[in-house]
Amino acid sequence: MKPNIKPQNPNFSSGPCTKRPGYTLNSLNTDSLGRSHRSSIGKDRLKKAIDETSRLLNLPEGYKVGIVPGSDTGAMEMAMWSILGQRPVDVFAWESFGAGWASDVAKQLKLDNAQIVTAEYGQLPDFSKANPDHDVIFTWNGTTSGVKVENAEWISDQRTGLTICDATSAVFAMEIDWNKIDVATFSWQKVLGGEGAHGMLILSPRAVARLESYTPPWPLPKVFRLTNKGKLIDGIFKGATINTPSLLCVEDYLDALAWIESIGGLPAAIEKSQGNLQALVEFVQEHDWIDFLAQSPEICSNTSVCFQLKASDEQIKAMIKLLADEQVAFDIGAYKDAPSGLRIWCGATVEKADIVALLPWLTWAYNQVTA
Template sequence: MKPSVKPNNPNFSSGPCTKRPGYDISSLNLDSLGRSHRSALGKTRLQKAIDETIRLLDLPEGYLVGIVPGSDTGAMEMAMWSLLGQRPVDVFSWESFGAGWDADIAKQLKLQDARSFVANYGELPDFSQANPEHDIIFTWNGTTSGVKVKDADWISDDRSGLTICDATSAVFAMDIDWPKIDVATFSWQKVLGGEGAHGMLILSPRAVERLESYTPSWPLPKIFRLTNKGKLIDGIFKGATINTPSLLCVEDYLDALNWIDNIGGLPATITKSEENLAVLAEFVEQNDWIDFLASKAEICSNTSVCFQLKATAEQISAMIKLLSAEEVAFDIGAYKDAPSGLRIWCGATVESSDLQALLPWLSWAYEQVS
């Protein structure tokens, strides 16, 4: 039977992700619009975005946060081009974005002393191979594979290298072991349901020390430069951005941070996302035609949840079109480089009631194409 109840919000995209519950653009503070981002007001709003990020994530003392160009990709490229080259580097990848960082290191930076540890979609690489004397690149959560790291216990407390982590679909949804991370990047458009184009760069004191003691052999574009005459450009971490940000996007981000604060902070967003995953896990348990792409429950993402189906790629494509036509689920196809399947975002901005309403429609669509 065709279901009669539809999700109130059919937006299940894995980025940009759905807005927070109750979002109303008219409630944003618009005082900064039309003003220079270098004005006192503009810097105050940018500084607030930084300060609230530090507070809500409970970052360790001495960690810095900056707003940089180019979303998470820009933040990661900035970190790699600015920090890598002093030491050998170990790259761990298990989905397309991690593979992209690996390719950049090999083909663009052309680092000779780099090792790649790769796993197939649904699996994790062997982290025991990490050398604490090397720099380490990895993603906390594989957005395109639905596989996350279980923890950071494999990272040495006595490391001499830096850990650089793409955490874009993990920050504000997963318990990140910050003392193990020297550089982390994320974007507003994932767990917070914010707007695109702006990246967040988190630096530990060890990362700052590297920046001030090491100069890469290659030229750096202006938007990648974090130092001037061997010293950190600290204004980047005090609201003075490298290039012009959208103050409307900043206000949208501040609205999302305020929502997180109001619902109970980081513990609440993590719990909400994990409870959403539990809704999907129960459905998988009850249906033999669908399964997680992740090979083990403990590494299954609780944000970008990826599924494999007992169906052909053509049948899955037909399912996706049916669900979109019925306006019950938008943008739930697997990432273009990933195995054919479904990908449903279940971060904190998604309501569990919407996931529960969606599931009968998945069954219906599967029956239609089978």
């Protein structure tokens, strides 16, 4: 039978992700709007966003956080173009975005000393191929495959190369061993449900040392430049952004960070996301027509959860449309480059009650399109 209870919030998109519970535009501080980002209030709000990010993530001493243009993609491109080339590089890819970084290394930067290690959707590549003397690029969570790294134990503590991690759908949702990471990037519109266009760049002291001791052989656009005359442009990491940011988006991000603090900080956000995943795990265990794309439980994402179904591509498309028409689930189709299926975001801004309310609708819609 058709369920009679709908999710109060049907937004399950994997980016931009749903806003925090109780979000309203009226909750935003608007004092900085209409002011220059170089004004004292503009700099203060940008610095607060940086400082709160560092504090809530409990970053190690000496790590720097900067706000950069171009979302997570801009932050990753900035890091790769500014840092790579001194050493050989190992790129690990198992879904669309990781494949994009591998393509940039091979086809744009055209690095001859690159090793690209891949895996099929649902699996992880062989991390034992990581050379501690090489730079390493990987995604912590494969947003388009629903597969995350289990841990960072494969990264050597004695490495001489740098680890560059695309962590955009993992930061504020998964435990990250920051001592294993030299460069990390993420964006506001993922786990925190913030607005787009702004990226976050996290640098370890080792990454800063590389930037100040190595100049890549290719020209760098202005928005990629992290150094000036061989020194880190420190203002980027204190609120003096490279280009003009949206202070409205900054206020939106600060609101999300304040909400993380209010629920109990990073541990509470991780626990909430894992609890949402558990509801999906129990549903899969009870139904034989749906399964995780991830091939084992320990690598199953607790944010971008991807599913494969016993249904044709056309049936899955019809199911997605039916759920959207009923206004119970928006934007839950698999990523365009991924295997056909469903993708349900279950980060901390999603309420478990909404996940639970959605589940009977999945069964109903599946039965409707496969009858």
